[in-house]
Amino acid sequence: MVLEEIGVCDTSVKYFCTPSEFAKNMFYYITRCGHYFCNRDYTFTWDSEHGRLPSRMTYLLFYIKSGSLTIKYGGRTQRATSRQVIFIDCRLPHEYWTNGDLEFLWLHLDGSNIGQFHDEIAKTRGTVFSVEKSDILYTLIETAITTSYSSSEIERSQLLYRILCELLIPTVSIAYKSDNMVARAMEYIGSHYMENINVSTVASHINISTSHLSRLFKQWTACPPYEFIILARITRAKQMLCTTSLSVKEIAYAVGYNSEVNFITSFTAKVGASPGNFRKGLG
Numbered sequence: 001m002v003l004e005e006i007g008v009c010d011t012s013v014k015y016f017c018t019p020s021e022f023a024k025n026m027f028y029y030i031t032r033c034g035h036y037f038c039n040r041d042y043t044f045t046w047d048s049e050h051g052r053l054p055s056r057m058t059y060l061l062f063y064i065k066s067g068s069l070t071i072k073y074g075g076r077t078q079r080a081t082s083r084q085v086i087f088i089d090c091r092l093p094h095e096y097w098t099n100g101d102l103e104f105l106w107l108h109l110d111g112s113n114i115g116q117f118h119d120e121i122a123k124t125r126g127t128v129f130s131v132e133k134s135d136i137l138y139t140l141i142e143t144a145i146t147t148s149y150s151s152s153e154i155e156r157s158q159l160l161y162r163i164l165c166e167l168l169i170p171t172v173s174i175a176y177k178s179d180n181m182v183a184r185a186m187e188y189i190g191s192h193y194m195e196n197i198n199v200s201t202v203a204s205h206i207n208i209s210t211s212h213l214s215r216l217f218k219q220w221t222a223c224p225p226y227e228f229i230i231l232a233r234i235t236r237a238k239q240m241l242c243t244t245s246l247s248v249k250e251i252a253y254a255v256g257y258n259s260e261v262n263f264i265t266s267f268t269a270k271v272g273a274s275p276g277n278f279r280k281g282l283g
Contacts, residue, residue: 005042006041006042006043007038007039007040007041007042007043007098008036008037008038008042009036009037009038009039011037012034012035012036012037012038013034013035013145014032014033014034014036015032015033015034015145015148015149016031016032017029017030017031017032017033017148017149017156018031019031019111019153020153022153023111023153023157024110024111026111026112026157027111027112027153027154027156027157028109028110028111028112028114028156028157028160028161028164029109029110029111029153029156029157029160030107030108030109030144030148030156030160031056031058031108031109031110032056032108033105033106033107033108033144033145033148034105034106034145035103035104035105035106035142035145036102036103036104036105036106037101037102037103038067038098038101038102038103038104039098039100039101039102040098040099040100040101042097042098042102043095043096043097043098044095044096044097045095046090046092046093046094046095047093056090056108057090057091058090058108058109058110059087059088059089059090059108059109059110059114059115059118060086060087060088060089060090060106060107060108060109061085061086061087061106061107061109061141061163061167062080062085062086062087062104062105062106063085063104063105063106063134063137063138063141064080064081064082064083064084064085064086064102064103064104065082065083065103065104065105065138066082066101066102066103067081067082067098067100067101067102067103067104068080068081068082068098068099068100068102069086069096069097069098069102069104070096070097070098070099071086071088071094071095071096071127071128072094072095072096073088073092073093073094073095073096073127074088074092074127076127078127078128079128080128083130083131083134084128084129084130084131085128085129085130085131085134085137085167086127086128087118087121087122087127087167088127089115089118090108105138105141105142105145107141107144107145107160107163109160111157111160112157114164117164117167117168120168121164121167121168124168124218124219125167125168131166131167136166137163137166137167140159140162140163140166141163143159144156144159144160144163147159169220169221181206181208181213181216182216182217182220182221184205184206185202185203185205185206185213185216185217185225186221186228188202188205188206189202189225189228189229189232190232193229193232193233193236193255193256194233194236194254194255194256195256196256196258197229197256198226198229199213199214199225199226199229202225202229203225213225229256230266230270231270233255233256233257233266234255234266234267234270234271236254236255237251237252237255237263237267237275238271238278240254240255241275241278241279242279248260248263248264248275248276251263251275252264263275
């Protein structure tokens with residue numbers, strides 16, 4: 001493919017996608033993507049005529065394979081190097097450039113709740129960051145690019161969702177290993193949620209501080225540990241409401257609450273229906 005971008009070498013490839021109206025409303029989709037090999041002349045400015053194309057007014061994901069790319073975005077100037085990722089909202093002012101040879105994969109993507117993904121990733125990981133097990137992410141992005149013109153819209157959407165999840169919570173983080181503190185904490189909560197436990201109890205069991213446990217949970221599961229305890233209790237309560245004749249008060253104490261009122265308040269907030277209405281099939 002012949003490319004007319006300054007600094008982009010002839011070995012580079014670029015593909016375009018045109019999403020259906022259904023995909024725009026329901027799926028994640030790609031508008032353009034590519035695998036670039038660039039020299040020191042490569043630069044991009046958001047307010048250029050090329051930069052304001054409608055198909056660029058999406059979210060942009062870079063995976064740097066070799067070399068480095070400097071980006072100015074969100075009031076900061078940062079440099080991304082080999083095996084790092086950049087994820088930005090292209091509707092906001094930005095520019096980027098390289099000072100030498102550079103190879104990277106890129107995707108312009110949009111759709112569904114991608115804005116929420118972007119905001120959460122930006123909040124927890126920033127704009128430029130490294131990804132654990134980056135070979136997994138590289139393979140996913142490369143597949144999205146190479147099949148962008150041959151796969152169905154639902155297949156592309158599923159692949160993009162996997163990529164977004166990998167950016168937010170890397171696969172390596174949820175591996176259940178004996179030395180994984182989050183996995184150990186989750187296992188402990190799963191076995192003791194019906195007892196009078198809290199975050200301090202769980203942290204003490206695995207010999208780390210409560211603040212450290214909270215940071216790990218947020219990083220690896222996007223869910224704070226106190227909420228994980230609540231969800232474990234609510235999930236069990238749902239099952240008991242549907243499969244036993246125990247009263248709401250009895251179930252409240254059985255799943256670890258010390259007050260029926262607290263249980264009803266917590267259950268209703270999480271489920272959107274009271275325990276009584278949930279038992280009646282109204283939630």
